Amino acid sequence: MTDSVEQLVESLLYEGYALYPYTPGTTKNATPTPFGIVYPPVYAATLTSTFDHLELRCVLEAPADAVLGAELRFLAASGERHQAAAHTITLSGAVVGALAVTPAERESQVSYADAPPLAVALSLGAERLEDGFYEVVLRVENRTLVSSGLDRAGALARSLLSTTPIVRVSGGRFVSGLERPCESVNTFPVLVTPADDTIVGAAIVLPDHPQIAPESRGGLFDSTEIEEALLLHVLALSDEEREEIEQQDPAVREMVARAAAATPADIIALHGRVTLRDPDAQRERESTTPPTPPPGLADPTAGEDAAEVDGVTFRRGAKVVIRPGPDADLHARMLEGRTATIERIFVDYDGKAHLGVTIDGDPGQDLMRDTSRFLFFFAPEVEVLQP
DSSP states (O other), X not given: OOHHHHHHHHHHHTTTSSOTTOOTTSGGGSSOOOSSOBOOHXXXXXXXXXXXXXXXXXXXXXXXXXXXEEEEEEEEEOSSTTOEEEEEEEEEEEEHHHHTTSOEEEEEEEEETTEEEEEXXXXXXXXXXXXXXXXXXXXXXXXXXXXXXXXXXXXXXXXXXXXXXXXXXXXXEEEOTTTSOOOOBSOEEEEOSTTSOEEEEESSOOOXXXXXXXXXXXXXXXXXXXXXXXXXXXHTOOHHHHHHHHTSOHHHHHHHHHHHTOOHHHHHHHSOOOOOOOOOXXXXXXXXXXXXXXXXXXXXXXXXXXXXXXXXXXXTTOEEEEOOOTTSOXXXXXXXXXXXXXXXXXXXXXXXXXXXXXXXXXXXXXXXHHTTOOEEEEGGGEEEOOO
């Protein structure tokens, strides 16, 4: 795994591990707050929002002799509150053609702390699509046996936390899920290498080819926040809070020490970055002239010529009297009884008519009409004047 991919996976793995102010006494650090949870089956079955498995699906373009391999990274609870340890399970490489016939499977017993081991099962297969394309399926299951009636804290102690699956190919390339979407479960696959030969199942939505900013000082366990602000928050910790943090597990202690060592120049570097470069030849050849709309394209700002609401027909250009209801705002009620001209009629997706009008006798009526700045009323708020 390249350093950049390893850095990305490490950041995803510890996202939510501990939250600012990082003290064990804070309520939000009383139990883990991770993403990508794979619960034990007994607990997962009690809620519609929980899963006892994870399934990464993506499209692979490759010959039948391309080699696929998989790796699973996750945290498992190892102590009180948020404390957890990282674990890795690998599936050895196998040719795609063979995986299309028989998936590769592995079941592991993951030991941690003084608790009984977690039972984790992995399955890697490939379903043949059109020539040269396969749908890769990596399934992760938590098969750990637990008693019924667990609360969430008890279930998290027997779960896979921040579950991050990784699939690699040699001799092929993965296709972006934006081009060929697949029905993944409990994970969000993204391409992470320039050659598109590695795909990571993230627990949060990411773009393809995500990168850690070069200015970053390292993961802060809540890295979806603004790093500059978090570093400043760490520097603002009191001596008592810093002492309390020192008593926590080494991962939190090391992170806070690293953040506290940031210099003013390090923090200024996080404030923002603009990259300047010469325009490339391709952009110079591109035209800056807006494209010409295709002929016959309807103007979406024109609205409808007429609309019928509850048997009443409203036409563009017709005269109406403003009759706002008692719940209308002050500006609408100030126009009670005024005559207006219907300038636009828009009908929304629910079939509700919105009438854009200008007020007759208003000195700015022509200006409002020319600039399309209309007052809008619903059909029951106006009375049609018969011609």
